[in-house]
Amino acid sequence: MEELKRSVAKEALKFIEDDMIVGLGTGSTTAYFIEYLGKLIMEEELEDVYGVPTSYQARLLALENGVPVVGLDEVDAIDIAVDGADEVDPHLNLIKGRGAALTMEKIIEYRAGTFLVLVDESKLVERLGQKVPVPIEVIPAAWRAIAEEIEVFNATAELRIASKKDGPVVTDNGNFILDARFHRIDDPLDLEIELNNIPGVVENGIFADIADIVLVGTREGIKRLER
Ligand SMILES: O=C[C@H](O)[C@H](O)[C@H](O)COP(=O)(O)O
Structure with a gap:
């Protein structure tokens, strides 16, 4: 599972360009994304990218890994937000909040130009609420x-x-x-x-109708789901 999380987190980097304001999600999958993003910024492969953290966890990880952070009230817009999820249904509705960060996550992800979700295949369900509360x-x-x-x-x-x-x-x-x-x-x-x-x-x-793209890490490779 950790390998699948790492692979989707790497794939998410392809969505990040210079000058972007990026919403930084919370959780174990996004933690890999923040780590990889920091690496690209430190190596100057990405310039003028700023993160808007959805939690103290995201903020601390960003600071540790060299991703400059700004608050939601300091930016005019968020280009993309990247986050994990606990369940994803076939319409890309989500359940989030295992890490108790759902409120700031929703505030930021609702406002993002693109909301990109990163999950491994165990998170896909036919109906929300099947596996998690x-x-x-x-x-x-x-x-x-x-x-x-x-x-x-x-x-x-x-x-x-x-x-x-x-x-x-x-x-x-x-x-x-x-x-x-x-x-x-x-x-x-x-x-x-x-x-x-x-x-x-x-x-x-419940994050209904918010996700734009879901990257799913599977043993056969990464699947891209779009609304
Ligand atoms: O509050 C926590 C968040 O909604 C997480 O994004 C969600 O629980 C997914 O976390 P993980 O990537 O660790 O499965």
Whole structure:
């Protein structure tokens, strides 16, 4: 799997040109991309490329690898955003947020001229929600009320607990994450909008109709899916 992640991350470099502002995603696949991008910048094979990080992880990796970073509020536009995903359906709808970075990811990827997704073949599903829950970033005080409200959607939601900290995961924005398992997601766009309508929900991990291109690392090579 690591080899497949590396291969799609390398392939993504072909989309990057001089003078581009690049949204830098979060997660293990994008980490390879940031590493390779830094190498090209350090070797001066790419000039005047700046990254807009979607998380502290992306920011730290960019700084470590020599990718100059700028904030979203310092740029007029983002040419391309590159990020991983937890699930991809046949219409290129996504679930994201295993790394709890979904809110900044969506803010940046929604605004990018091109949103390029990098996955290995294990992330492809027929229907969203088949393998992973939908992460929902919530205002801490509202977590229990929202977890109960979500039952209306025929779902159960669990507060995400940290592994190297006691208590809940706290996002880069200071919020909690609920992981919601839905009985069946028939209309991802509709569910994405409905969840965001619940007061106290900051953002959810359904990314419907946002991805432009998905590069899939398979044992037979890289497949390119486009909307
Ligand atoms: O919050 C995390 C992100 O949405 C990640 O982009 C997603 O979980 C994919 O991560 P990975 O490339 O490690 O599978």
